[in-house]
Amino acid sequence: MDFASEADRAYANGAFIPGADGYVPKWRAAAAAFRAAMGPRARLGLPYGPTERQRFDLFLPEGAAKGLLVFVHGGYWLAFGREDWSHLATGAVARGWACAVPSYTLAPEARIAVMTQETRAAIAAAARLVPGPVVVAGHSAGGHLAARMACADGPDVVRVVPISPLSDLRPLRATEMNATLRLDEAQALSESPALLRPRPGIQAHVWVGGQERPAFLWQARVLSESWDCPWTVDPGRHHFDVTDGLTDPSSPVMTACLGGL
Numbered sequence: 531m532d533f534a535s536e537a538d539r540a541y542a543n544g545a546f547i548p549g550a551d552g553y554v555p556k557w558r559a560a561a562a563a564f565r566a567a568m569g570p571r572a573r574l575g576l577p578y579g580p581t582e583r584q585r586f587d588l589f590l591p592e593g594a595a596k597g598l599l600v601f602v603h604g605g606y607w608l609a610f611g612r613e614d615w616s617h618l619a620t621g622a623v624a625r626g627w628a629c630a631v632p633s634y635t636l637a638p639e640a641r642i643a644v645m646t647q648e649t650r651a652a653i654a655a656a657a658r659l660v661p662g663p664v665v666v667a668g669h670s671a672g673g674h675l676a677a678r679m680a681c682a683d684g685p686d687v688v689r690v691v692p693i694s695p696l697s698d699l700r701p702l703r704a705t706e707m708n709a710t711l712r713l714d715e716a717q718a719l720s721e722s723p724a725l726l727r728p729r730p731g732i733q734a735h736v737w738v739g740g741q742e743r744p745a746f747l748w749q750a751r752v753l754s755e756s757w758d759c760p761w762t763v764d765p766g767r768h769h770f771d772v773t774d775g776l777t778d779p780s781s782p783v784m785t786a787c788l789g790g791l
Contacts, residue, residue: 537704540745541606543769553770554614560777561616564589568623572616578632578655579648586632586652587612588659589619595628597662599787600653601776604670604694606707607637607645617777624779625788630656634675638710642674642699642721646683649675653685667691667787669773674699677723677753680732689733691787694746694772697724697753701745724749724756734759735786739767762786 533539544550565572565587573588599622603615611633619629632652634645657664664687668676673695680690699718702708719725728734738750740763747763754761764772764783775781 534706535704537701538706540743541702541705543743543746546743547768547770550770557617558614561614564617564620565613571623576655576659578652581635583611583633583635584648584651585612586630586656587616588656589616589623589629589631591623591626591628593626595660595662596626597788597791598628598630598657598660598664600630600632600656600664600666600676602632602634602649602666602668602672602675604668604672605636607642607671607711608707609636618773620777621775621779621781621784622788625784627788628656628660630660632656638712641712641717643717646675646678646721649679650683650685653679653687657685663688663791665689665691665787665791667693667776668695669693670769671696673697674721674723677734678721678726680728680734680757681723681726682729684729687732688791689735689787690728691735691737691783692723692750692753693737693783694739694742694769695723695736695749695753697749697756698722724752728757728759736761737772737783737786738763739769739772740765741768742772743769 571590575585612631622629634648666676666679673692677692699722736754775783
């Protein structure tokens with residue numbers, strides 16, 4: 531496999547995952563099946579802003595919700611939307627929690643700082659509909675956005691669980707995708723959770739797959755060390771299946787998200 535640079539190789543996930551091309555269709559089929567099964571307990575396309583991507587889907591449990599889990603999707607801030615990840619609400623709903631899955635404006639239309647602001651607005655809008663504690667989880671670029679919600683300019687949340695997060699954005703400036711992301715030095719510094727501090731009282735637990743690319747293991751460890759919070763290396767999991775536990779209400783990652791609340 532040829533890569534433009536060592537940075538591109540470091541952050542290439544699919545190139546090192548067998549059968550990578552089959553994951554996106556599988557995710558989308560599972561998401562559609564979950565939405566259909568939820569029926570009226572799936573409230574789709576709720577607005578938190580004026581544009582089409584400023585929408586979130588809200589999945590409700592039977593009876594009163596214990597609180598709200600927000601899942602923020604990944605895709606290097608370049609791809610995907612809320613409709614691709616609905617099934618990851620399965621575990622939270624089964625535990626009696628509501629789960630919101632927002633979309634946000636992607637690059638190049640928006641820069642990462644704007645996505646942070648949109649994620650904050652989506653969480654605030656969802657929290658107005660669901661009383662109780664708010665937990666934010668996210669995967670990859672969504673793990674970055676989840677972690678940002680714990681920082682000084684974030685919303686009122688009790689816990690964040692960044693899953694395989696991008697926590698120090700400076701190395702990404704050397705990748706080809708930065709031509710689209712447009713990360714400059716100032717934004718790489720201001721948008722890197724590992725270079726910021728979480729607000730007092732917010733719990734954090736970093737999660738990462740044991741078979742991730744070394745760069746993602748480093749990103750997860752850097753965040754946990756910077757924040758002095760727990761991190762879990764999920765044995766045998768890679769970047770494309772590390773979120774599977776969110777579909778199982780009794781999984782360790784679901785316990786990291788909602789246990790004790």
